[in-house]
Amino acid sequence: MTAQSDMATPSGVPITISNVSKAFGEGTGKPFQALKPIDVTIPAGEFISVVGASGCGKSTLMLMVAGLLKHTTGEIMVAGRAVREPVTDVGIAFQDHLLLDFRTAFENVMLHADIRKMDRAKLAVRAKELFAQLRLEHAMNKYPRQLSGGMRQRVSLIRTLVHDPSVILMDEPFGALDALTRLQVRTDLETLWLRRRPTVVFITHSVEEAVGLSDRILVMSPSPGEVIDDIKVDLPRPRPIVLGDAPEFGAYVDRIHRHFERLGVLHGITMPQATAVQ
Numbered sequence: 001m002t003a004q005s006d007m008a009t010p011s012g013v014p015i016t017i018s019n020v021s022k023a024f025g026e027g028t029g030k031p032f033q034a035l036k037p038i039d040v041t042i043p044a045g046e047f048i049s050v051v052g053a054s055g056c057g058k059s060t061l062m063l064m065v066a067g068l069l070k071h072t073t074g075e076i077m078v079a080g081r082a083v084r085e086p087v088t089d090v091g092i093a094f095q096d097h098l099l100l101d102f103r104t105a106f107e108n109v110m111l112h113a114d115i116r117k118m119d120r121a122k123l124a125v126r127a128k129e130l131f132a133q134l135r136l137e138h139a140m141n142k143y144p145r146q147l148s149g150g151m152r153q154r155v156s157l158i159r160t161l162v163h164d165p166s167v168i169l170m171d172e173p174f175g176a177l178d179a180l181t182r183l184q185v186r187t188d189l190e191t192l193w194l195r196r197r198p199t200v201v202f203i204t205h206s207v208e209e210a211v212g213l214s215d216r217i218l219v220m221s222p223s224p225g226e227v228i229d230d231i232k233v234d235l236p237r238p239r240p241i242v243l244g245d246a247p248e249f250g251a252y253v254d255r256i257h258r259h260f261e262r263l264g265v266l267h268g269i270t271m272p273q274a275t276a277v278q
């Protein structure tokens with residue numbers, strides 16, 4: 001297990017979200033308040049997850065941090081600079097792997113060389129290193145249609161990480177995977193994150209996945225979303241691939257489920273009082 005003090009120096013940068021809200025359709029006479037004001041400070045190198053009911057505004061928040069959507073109020077700072085346009089030192093992953101059919105896995109990863117005008121030889125070295133770390137060397141020269149869903153998503157993960165961005169934004173990246181593959185990719189992500197510690201904002205519907213991966217979890221209320229709990233996950237790393245049996249893990253999961261039950265997002269939960277984290 002890795003003590004906090006033994007972990008790699010963060011390559012990530014801090015993110016500050018101050019009084020940030022979002023209303024869609026402003027000026028139409030019928031604006032829709034998607035997010036209430038949010039205040040969150042994310043230190044460099046932290047892995048933070050956001051959980052909440054469908055439609056509570058998780059993706060909206062992520063897109064605003066990426067500078068791909070304008071916030072209605074407040075200020076977002078990434079590495080001390082106000083976000084007013086798309087952030088470039090970032091890796092973004094979505095539920096859909098978004099690989100190009102006509103490029104091999106390797107050439108999909110190398111897209112950055114074309115788009116970001118990066119040194120191709122240097123990027124290729126890093127790409128091969130990541131393919132090896134994820135045990136995917138055999139897939140490098142295959143086309144997406146020749147790969148399984150899990151392999152495609154891992155190639156997409158490599159593409160998200162290959163340029164070593166300071167910030168990684170992931171929107172339900174494992175949502176389309178089967179349960180077993182999901183466990184494996186989660187563990188792979190933690191391994192890769194521990195090596196360089198970029199700052200990660202990870203959106204998931206899986207409370208277990210959030211606890212398995214995060215330093216901290218933001219719990220959001222149903223729409224219009226606001227942060228109703230900010231939980232520090234004090235568990236050693238690397239975390240085991242199957243977390244279910246550890247009582248301290250279950251206590252975090254229970255705490256989040258209880259919020260969802262109180263808010264009417266989940267119904268009929270009966271959980272042991274003894275393990276609840278306060």
Ligand SMILES: Nc1ncnc2c1ncn2[C@@H]1O[C@H](COP(=O)(O)OP(=O)(O)OP(=O)(O)O)[C@@H](O)[C@H]1O
Nearest residue numbers: 024025032034053054055056057058059060061223
């Ligand atoms: N461009 C838009 N115009 C109008 N409303 C929008 C727009 N984008 C999102 N919304 C609305 O804002 C709310 C928040 O959407 P968002 O996609 O951020 O939720 P989410 O928590 O990520 O949901 P899910 O978990 O289902 O992906 C939803 O009610 C959605 O319909």
